[in-house]
Amino acid sequence: MITIKKIESFNKKYKNYKINSEIKSKKVRLVGEKIESKVYPLIKALKIAKKLDLDLVEINPKANPTVCKAMNFKKFLYNLKKKKLKKNLILTKEIRLTSYTNSHDLSFKIENAKKFLRLKNKVKFSIWFKGRSIIYKDLGEKMLLKCIKLLSTFIKVEITPRMDGKKMFIVLSPKTNKNEKSTSKLKKT
Structure with missing residues (x-):
């Protein structure tokens, strides 16, 4: 689970992604491995992600309700950088x-x-x-x-x-x- 000490500097680097407490939507559609895909209140979705020791990441903010995925965010960023370097x-x-x-x-x-x-x-x-x-x-x-x-x-x-x-x-x-x-x-x- 990511703990962000300097939220402002983190937001500048990864401004496309809102994670955990940055998500403002009241209800979210939670997706991910070993998770039943359905609509949850944000607080419950955060608890589920925390219980699995994962981060809640906003995938599609324009959808109604917002789609969020429970994943290891650091691993996700690492794989993104790796793909970018390979390209x-x-x-x-x-x-x-x-x-x-x-x-x-x-x-x-x-x-x-x-x-x-x-x-x-x-x-x-x-x-x-x-x-x-x-x-x-x-x-x-x-x-x-x-x-x-x-x-x-x-x-x-x-x-x-x-x-x-x-x-x-x-x-x-x-x-x-x-x-x-x-x-x-x-x-x-």
């Missing part, structure tokens, strides 16, 4: 190469890149130049362009071969759906 999470997976990586190793790394792209992650191929190998930047660029060519059906190039100190890299993202392409073209025109 917005796009990872960038890095695959390291050398300017002299052989064809078998390259094909293995390309297959891994395909897996990452199917999972909607971005892929960053990077080549580190050690010692005198910095002289052969052109070989590194050829290797990165070869990666682009091998993955051309799966990818959209975000960053073309670029040097950053002793490191050359490219960033690739998965191709968007045909529907998304057509809408982006319409917006441009």
Whole structure:
């Protein structure tokens, strides 16, 4: 059961939800697990929720009577945050190469890149130049362009071969759906 010490700060964070004593309705329709769904006076609904060691959360204030659910509010907020993070999470997976990586190793790394792209992650191929190998930047660029060519059906190039100190890299993202392409073209025109 949630005890709110600073109600004002709590309301700013979770203003969409009224819980326990914040609910102003005189009668509520109580729903939840192990609870018979029917209309109760607010005081009785609060007692039922407290007896089950749960919070009374206002789900639909516009309904007549107001719909409230008995649930663990902290767990509910945790799951909401978890879903929000999952939705917005796009990872960038890095695959390291050398300017002299052989064809078998390259094909293995390309297959891994395909897996990452199917999972909607971005892929960053990077080549580190050690010692005198910095002289052969052109070989590194050829290797990165070869990666682009091998993955051309799966990818959209975000960053073309670029040097950053002793490191050359490219960033690739998965191709968007045909529907998304057509809408982006319409917006441009």
